[in-house]
Amino acid sequence: MTDVKDEAPASSGGSPGGSSSADGQQAFRSGFVALCGRPNVGKSTLLNALLGEELAVATALPQTTRERMLGIWTSPRFQAVLVDTPGIHKPKSALNKYMVEEAVRGARDVDVILMLAEVPRVPRGKDGHALIQEWEPGPGAKAAVELLAPLGKPMVLVLTKCDLLGERDWLLPIIQRWQAIHAFAGVVPVSAVQGRGLEALREEVEGALPEGPAYYADDQLSDRSMRWHASELIRAELFERLGQELPYSSAVTIREFKELRERDRIEATIHVERPSQKGIVIGAKGKSIKAISIGARKRIEQLTGRRCELFLEVRVTAKWTKDPRKLEDLGYRAAEAAPELDVQPGVLPELQSDPEGQGE
Template identity: 35%
Template sequence: MHRHKAARSDKREDGVYRAGFACFVGRPNAGKSTLTNAIVGQKIAITSNKPQTTRHVIRGILHRPDSQLVLVDTPGLHRPRTLLGERLNDLVRETWSEVDVIGICFPADEPVGRGDRFISSEMAELKATVIAVVTKVDLVSPQVLAERLLAVSQLYDFAEIIPVSAVSGHQVEQLTDVMVKYLPESPQLYPDDVLTDEPEQVLIGELIREAALEGVRDELPHSIAVLVEEMQVEGKLTKIYADLYVERPSQKSIVIGTRGERLKQVGSQARVQIEELLGGKVYLDLHVRVAKEWQRDPKQLRKLGF
């Protein structure tokens, strides 16, 4: 009986099962969330063209026969101006100190800049293996890509540098292989059927928030918080009651829109996404409420989950 042969096929070459945590960091729009979604194959991290929208540490979990890669989605590191900003930065540093692999994302379509140097310099203290991921390579010519790769290699002594495109799927598999290679030997950390360990409420809140920001991001950069107040399952229907919090009455009218059209649109867009997430019919009840200056108020921040 050649048992070792059969075992080889579902383990890595070295026959070791690896499991651990990884996260992508980088300045806003470096493609972190898109990449997380491409690897896990499911929309879990909210993507947006405004900084600071990914607030919750949402983990995506990739299950493979030889390994389990748990992706932690951190908010972007930025220079804090509000209490919320400081909390986010603490959260980032806390997350970084707990992961095994960090992928710093550099968008291929923008030159390496101060933000990239700032983030790279923050890495020196950490125990994690740091790799560089040059994203959005589908947007540039081979010559520009070569220049970017050279510039990135001069920033820090990265364990590896990998060009990818989450959109076309180019090299996503290779990136995953590399990240797994640097994970510790470990038994499985989560059961096979878990894709994310955030409670559904948080994911649902993020989907509603993303829909609410669609089209009004310029007017409301990130002053919307969503609280899912209640979820009831009645037969095949899930009823979800959620409140959208804004800071000022003027913002409330932007979110609601003329004769409530805007909010209706938000509701139907979010509902489609939530039905996909839950795999069933959803009734969504949305209310917009004003919570004055919630980003600066510790009590309200706590209530809204920060």
């Protein structure tokens, strides 16, 4: 892959195409585009599909993304800086409050917000048809729109996972119900896994960007360091291997990241909240940690295109998800002041399967 991160955004003079043209060609456009919505609706998967690179961690479990990440999408005509954000949900722990605040911070200074929502999962046929007529967006999705609308940015509704929609005719009633909640600037149905609707989304995004030069070099893909991506890829492996409960209590920090001539050498710590969880991560005779290490190493090597040696240790950091100071120690720091929007528990309804409550 090309560079994940340069130290600083490219100077504006280096933009492909420039910001205006005297010869009648279309002017170059650039700007920021936030991908927002409830947990698990497919934000990170869509970002990866648009970039054509497995950059953001996406898993089957809700609340995978914890921090903002910029994915830089550069074409000859535009540069859209895509902001992947955590899912908006009712926060209880310090970690979850941080995540929802990150989502709002991510959407605050953008040119357009893509509000992602899954199509309803309804069986085909007569029963499904009747259910679709009665369907309306759930309270969590409505609350997410209510949280984002006061930011005053144009919002485009992106209906995700359309490959799971029983019948194509159902799109119209679904769109009508959404438009009754908010005057969306546009609506685009997509399936990121099938690559459908992405061209229409590109047009919508390009049209929403103001004229201007590129913010980043055209071969830069992310604003995050390889060190950060490595910790995310180890966490992805934990999410996918360790079932429902444990991933929400785990965090990964990198103790050492050395770029040697032939390979990268990474030492990382997996933090869990309880000694019993440490036992689960390590597994009988170290079987589990070995599998996690092999899987994470493969993911890192795929992203960097280089060989990697990975050394993992597991440490108990008691109640880290509940303690704002420990969160900071593990790298979850707000780069800027908290948003003006006060994300109070009670504003947003519970997640249907609330991972925060598990294992307590």
